[in-house]
Amino acid sequence: MSELSGKVQTVLGLVDPDQLGRTMTHEHLTMTFACCYFPPPQGDEAVAENPFQMQHMHWLRQNPYSCHENLLLQQEVPAVRDELLAYRKAGGGTIVENTTTGIDRDLPTLKQLSKDTGVHVIAGAGYYVDCTHTEATKRMSVEKLTDIIVSEVLHGADGTDIRCGVIGEIGTGWPITESERKVLRATAHAQTQLGCPVIIHPGRNPTAPAEVLRILQEAGGDISKTVMSHLDRTIFDDGELLEFAKLGSYLEYDLFGTEMLDYPYNLEVDMPSDSQRVKTLALLVKEGYGDKVLVAHDIHTKNRLTKYGGHGYSHILKNIVPKMLMRGISQHQVDKILIDNPKHWLTFK
């Protein structure tokens, strides 16, 4: 039996799963999202150049990806440290930091943030979406990719001895590219060796999540230990959602706090409000999927930090939990979503 078995691996080492407490399973503390810059609407170029003023905050919420500076979360380490202290005060215990290769993972900073704040931080192994894969990555065999991912968990990543505790977020687009398929197969092979948690960023099409699970399953992956992220911007029809839920992965609503009229990466998408997200969680619980639901904010741009008038990492604990209770989700069920489900997912087999 490996030393990881029955434990959770944080950036500060192995911990007992009962120590995690309330857990956000999909956040970023330091990363760059420059890969996904989207040009501003015509006529808004001047605002986009200089957006961090009070009168531009609404614009920034509507167009977060159209300002280069907004995509550089890695410049905000002191603000993130303050946010983590506030998160602890609000009752938070753990954050899964989903930054993988391609969007500037910074393990020494994650380790320091965890030491400074007492929040458990779990880092992600593997690769983000195709446009961030280097030519060298694209040329690698599945076996080579598997070895790298396994080593990031067992020995440390990016030339450090800081070890990752999950694989992901593994990035996929729509359609899924050949390079992304190889990374998915490598993810499944690494998961088979390690018995570890996996988390997926699906493409923006309602059929993308099921297709990813199919590829993972064919390569031997453990779907019951895999999280499907970003369902709030991916599957909109309740019937389709319940069909997808039958496949057995964790179901993650991780864009809490995001309000935007036009979702630039897919204009077909109507981004739900937080109230609509809570309604969907209540549906999943009622239909018997309460032990599969996970939640987070997926903070990946500056404007979502409280420093810039955003909701911050404590929004779910402070505002969404009361709303969940008001909409008939029991305290017992809330505790499952925030404590028990993350704990079971994050514990190595």
Ligand SMILES: CC(=O)NCCS(=O)(=O)O
């Ligand atoms: C960092 C990341 O991948 N966030 C997801 C943004 S998306 O617009 O929901 O795809």
